[in-house]
Amino acid sequence: MHPILPARRTAGIKHATRDVVPIAQQVEKSGKKVLYLNIGDPMVYDYRTPEHLWQAMNDNRKKAEGYSDSLGTAGARQAVADYAKRMGVQGVAKEDVMTFVGGSEAIMLAMQGLFNPKENCLMPCPVYSIFTGELSFLEAESNEYYLDEENGWQPETEDIEKKINEKTRAIVVINPNNPTGSVSSKATLKKIIDIAGSHNLVVYADETYDQLLFDREKFTPMASIADDVPMLCFGSISKNYLAPGFRGGWIYRHDPQNLMKDYWEAIQKFSRLRLSTVAPVQYAMEAALNGPQDHFMELVPKLQKRRDLTYRRLNEIEGLSCVKPKGAFYAYPRINFPLPNDSDREFVIDLLKEKGVLCVYGEGFGQKKGTHHFRIVFLPPEEILSEAFDKIEEFVKEKYLRK
Numbered sequence: 001m002h003p004i005l006p007a008r009r010t011a012g013i014k015h016a017t018r019d020v021v022p023i024a025q026q027v028e029k030s031g032k033k034v035l036y037l038n039i040g041d042p043m044v045y046d047y048r049t050p051e052h053l054w055q056a057m058n059d060n061r062k063k064a065e066g067y068s069d070s071l072g073t074a075g076a077r078q079a080v081a082d083y084a085k086r087m088g089v090q091g092v093a094k095e096d097v098m099t100f101v102g103g104s105e106a107i108m109l110a111m112q113g114l115f116n117p118k119e120n121c122l123m124p125c126p127v128y129s130i131f132t133g134e135l136s137f138l139e140a141e142s143n144e145y146y147l148d149e150e151n152g153w154q155p156e157t158e159d160i161e162k163k164i165n166e167k168t169r170a171i172v173v174i175n176p177n178n179p180t181g182s183v184s185s186k187a188t189l190k191k192i193i194d195i196a197g198s199h200n201l202v203v204y205a206d207e208t209y210d211q212l213l214f215d216r217e218k219f220t221p222m223a224s225i226a227d228d229v230p231m232l233c234f235g236s237i238s239k240n241y242l243a244p245g246f247r248g249g250w251i252y253r254h255d256p257q258n259l260m261k262d263y264w265e266a267i268q269k270f271s272r273l274r275l276s277t278v279a280p281v282q283y284a285m286e287a288a289l290n291g292p293q294d295h296f297m298e299l300v301p302k303l304q305k306r307r308d309l310t311y312r313r314l315n316e317i318e319g320l321s322c323v324k325p326k327g328a329f330y331a332y333p334r335i336n337f338p339l340p341n342d343s344d345r346e347f348v349i350d351l352l353k354e355k356g357v358l359c360v361y362g363e364g365f366g367q368k369k370g371t372h373h374f375r376i377v378f379l380p381p382e383e384i385l386s387e388a389f390d391k392i393e394e395f396v397k398e399k400y401l402r403k
């Protein structure tokens with residue numbers, strides 16, 4: 001027999017946050033301790049899923065043993081619609097909601113329903129890689145617009161306008177942002193909506209981290225200011241509700257003129273094709289959105305302290321600088337000294353091998369030409385973060401700043 005080759009269109013799929021893990025495992029095998037700052041999974045550290053999410057699954061065991069509705073249970077869909085309303089988004093009914101196996105499946109099926117080969121999607125640069133990976137699988141193109149580091153990583157709206165062409169179908173906005181931790185201003189979001197409206201683009205508003213905000217930062221749900229511009233809004237219980245293993249995510253649509261009628265139906269076809277959502281999780285999602293929200297009282301201040309430490313320590317390291325993250329749990333520091341082979345991947349791999357600190361390289365998210373970054377997840381407790389920053393500081397001094 002010959003080797004069995006995968007489809008060519010899988011070649012472009014990369015996911016830097018996980019691609020670095022096998023190298024870390026090898027480093028660990030060699031006896032070195034590794035501090036994992038690469039993946040946005042709170043459950044690896046000192047966080048627990050709120051008990052009432054588990055309780056809801058347990059209480060509904062009997063109802064959740066069979067296939068669930070392909071589009072999600074009525075209860076879960078209604079809970080998302082009510083959540084949208086509480087967030088200030090008008091006119092979302094349960095029929096405008098579908099639930100999925102995490103926000104990831106929601107994004108993948110939404111993109112599968114829209115893009116033909118060679119069409120393109122406006123994508124923030126840097127970007128969370130699920131969008132680019134899925135697009136590449138669809139043989140569609142990623143059309144990058146920049147986030148402006150000098151302006152708190154706000155989307156560069158002039159760049160967006162410049163990049164639109166006749167094959168552009170949609171624009172992705174990730175707010176609060178992964179990997180930069182930025183939160184977009186209402187004025188910027190409004191401009192993006194206006195641009196989308198005048199070029200007939202669907203807006204994909206990824207609002208996965210919408211409850212994780214620091215310094216009383218104001219978050220504007222995009223659909224709350226969208227007027228009649230159609231958009232799909234993505235959310236999930238993974239981060240806000242500390243339940244990434246549950247795999248509960250959703251889309252709600254904002255489409256007052258029903259312009260996405262056929263497109264919405266196309267996404268539903270995919271949902272039916274894969275038969276069912278994860279039935280027990282429907283009850284956990286419902287409990288998360290409708291139940292007590294007390295965990296935020298502990299979670300947000302805890303994250304904010306870790307953010308403060310991260311921001312201070314990174315900016316104290318000679319040769320690095322970091323914009324203050326306003327939401328989520330990521331920082332995206334910039335490397336301000338020249339790198340051999342112009343590669344922040346090499347920087348990150350060397351940091352891992354030499355000091356046992358695992359971050360994700362900027363090349364995995366994208367960045368302006370000539371700039372270099374890496375992403376740090378600031379979920380870990382302060383002692384782990386401090387140890388990691390000590391090691392990063394030593395590494396930078398020893399390897400790059402020594403004259």
Ligand SMILES: Cc1ncc(COP(=O)(O)O)c(C=O)c1O
Nearest residue numbers: 102103104128178208236238249
């Ligand atoms: C911006 C963003 N969107 C979507 C997701 C998908 O998360 P999940 O599939 O766990 O809901 C993630 C996960 O890290 C993310 O960072």
